[in-house]
Amino acid sequence: xAYSREEIxxxxxxxxxxxxxxxxxxxxxxxxxxxxEDSNVLVKMTPTFVGCPAMDYMRQExxxxxxxxxxxxxxxxTFEKPWSSELISEKGKAALxxxxxxxxxxxxxxxxxxxxxxxxxxxxxxxHTELKSPFGPTLCRSLYYCHSCQEAFEQFKPL
Amino acid sequence: MxxxxxxxxxxxxxxxxxxGHRNSEWTGMGPLLEEDIAFSSMxxxxxxxxxxxxxxxxxxxxxxxxxxxxxxxxxxFHNCILVELPNQEYDFSLIxxxxxxxxxxxxxxxxxxxxxxxxxxxxxxxxGELRYHTLHANTWIKQxxxxxxxxxxxxxxxxxxxxxxxxxxxxxxxYEAELMAAGIFEGEQALQDKWLVRIESICRQTSLVLPDxxxxxxVLGGRTGKHSEHLQPLxxxxxxxxxxxxxxxx
Numbered sequence: 402x403a404y405s406r407e408e409i410x411x412x413x414x415x416x417x418x419x420x421x422x423x424x425x426x427x428x429x430x431x432x433x434x435x436x437x438e439d440s441n442v443l444v445k446m447t448p449t450f451v452g453c454p455a456m457d458y459m460r461q462e463x464x465x466x467x468x469x470x471x472x473x474x475x476x477x478x479t480f481e482k483p484w485s486s487e488l489i490s491e492k493g494k495a496a497l498x499x500x501x502x503x504x505x506x507x508x509x510x511x512x513x514x515x516x517x518x519x520x521x522x523x524x525x526x527x528x529h530t531e532l533k534s535p536f537g538p539t540l541c542r543s544l545y546y547c548h549s550c551q552e553a554f555e556q557f558k559p560l
Numbered sequence: 561m562x563x564x565x566x567x568x569x570x571x572x573x574x575x576x577x578x579x580g581h582r583n584s585e586w587t588g589m590g591p592l593l594e595e596d597i598a599f600s601s602m603x604x605x606x607x608x609x610x611x612x613x614x615x616x617x618x619x620x621x622x623x624x625x626x627x628x629x630x631x632x633x634x635x636x637f638h639n640c641i642l643v644e645l646p647n648q649e650y651d652f653s654l655i656x657x658x659x660x661x662x663x664x665x666x667x668x669x670x671x672x673x674x675x676x677x678x679x680x681x682x683x684x685x686x687x688g689e690l691r692y693h694t695l696h697a698n699t700w701i702k703q704x705x706x707x708x709x710x711x712x713x714x715x716x717x718x719x720x721x722x723x724x725x726x727x728x729x730x731x732x733x734x735y736e737a738e739l740m741a742a743g744i745f746e747g748e749q750a751l752q753d754k755w756l757v758r759i760e761s762i763c764r765q766t767s768l769v770l771p772d773x774x775x776x777x778x779v780l781g782g783r784t785g786k787h788s789e790h791l792q793p794l795x796x797x798x799x800x801x802x803x804x805x806x807x808x809x810x
Contacts, residue, residue, distance in 0.1 A: 450605065450608065450689055451605070451608045451609050451611075451612050451682075451685055451686055451689060452604045452605045452606070452607060452608015452609060452611070453608065454604070454608075480612075480678075480681040480682050480684075480685050481681060483681065483684050483685040483688075484685070485688070517695070533594060534594040534597060534598055535598070535692045535695055535696055536594075536597050536598040536600075536601035536602070536692070536696070537597065537601075538597075540601055540604055540605060540608075544594065544597075558692070560688045560689065
């Protein structure tokens with residue numbers, strides 16, 4: 402039987418970002434298009450950062466998840482609809498915060514990189530924070546220090 | 561037209577790959593942990609961006625990205641000489657990062673309007689990533705360019721050393737007119753003019769003195785495969801593992 406678009410998304414909800422295992426690829430916003438024809442499913446994906454080393458792994462995971470349901474997947478990596486941090490769902494942002502990563506501030510207020518100077522601490526919600534480095538342990542994270550709870554934390558970069 | 565487009569893509573891809581490799585040489589060697597991470601992250605970005613550009617070339621009929629990256633000799637590379645120069649001390653790496661990434665950010669910004677749609681889409685993406693690179697460069701140039709007599713004189717010395725090579729970024733291609741007429745790219749001269757405005761505006765916020773470009777002789781040749789003695793050893797090292805077993809599955 403043919404799956405609906407919603408059902409395919411439901412399956413893909415189970416595939417997590419390998420670097421942030423609480424966040425599904427759907428909530429991360431990297432699945433940009435799903436087309437279904439009988440048991441053939443075309444999934445279009447786009448990387449968060451062009452140099453993201455997890456892309457091949459994520460593509461494989463998407464294929465595996467769909468094959469487990471008896472589907473024939475084809476995954477295409479494209480920049481047609483480029484990723485931005487605005488594509489992370491509200492559910493995704495909440496998951497990030499719970500995981501200890503500050504979610505990216507909205508693009509709507511992100512007109513200049515000065516926004517990076519402060520971030521909200523995901524632990525104590527303090528705003529007396531300081532950008533230590535725009536580069537962190539993965540391409541999509543920056544390093545911060547919270548003066549309120551005196552802990553280092555990371556923020557998912559706005560892009 | 562395809563020749564013109566390929567030439568443009570090759571020089572951009574090669575610039576990103578070679579500077580990405582140089583940046584990666586700071587991994588484990590940075591003057592402080594955050595800088596180690598910064599140069600390593602920028603290396604990862606740039607190598608990834610080069611892969612995306614080589615993939616565009618592959619779709620235009622060129623070899624696959626690994627073959628292009630790992631099997632060409634120095635005289636087949638189109639990168640500017642600036643990016644192949646050894647890292648030297650941190651001050652030189654920082655100045656190069658500032659001069660090159662300012663140009664690269666402007667180049668991708670211009671290419672978001674390219675009539676070649678796949679490149680315009682990619683440029684839209686890369687442009688956002690490069691904002692972090694220029695933020696990093698500008699922050700440190702402003703900080704160290706106003707800090708101590710030693711930091712200022714080191715940066716000034718490196719600026720004077722790097723500038724003739726930086727002008728080589730804008731070495732005109734034989735296809736400038738063609739690219740402009742087709743709306744693919746605005747051309748190297750327009751890019752250099754915008755670059756100079758940005759560079760000047762940052763330098764003005766420091767104690768650094770930007771030499772008058774009229775008296776600086778550009779070092780050209782990289783775009784046509786005439787490189788310094790530093791590129792071939794870099795390529796030998798970069799491709800060493802690949803050449804042990806070119807057919808290996810990773």
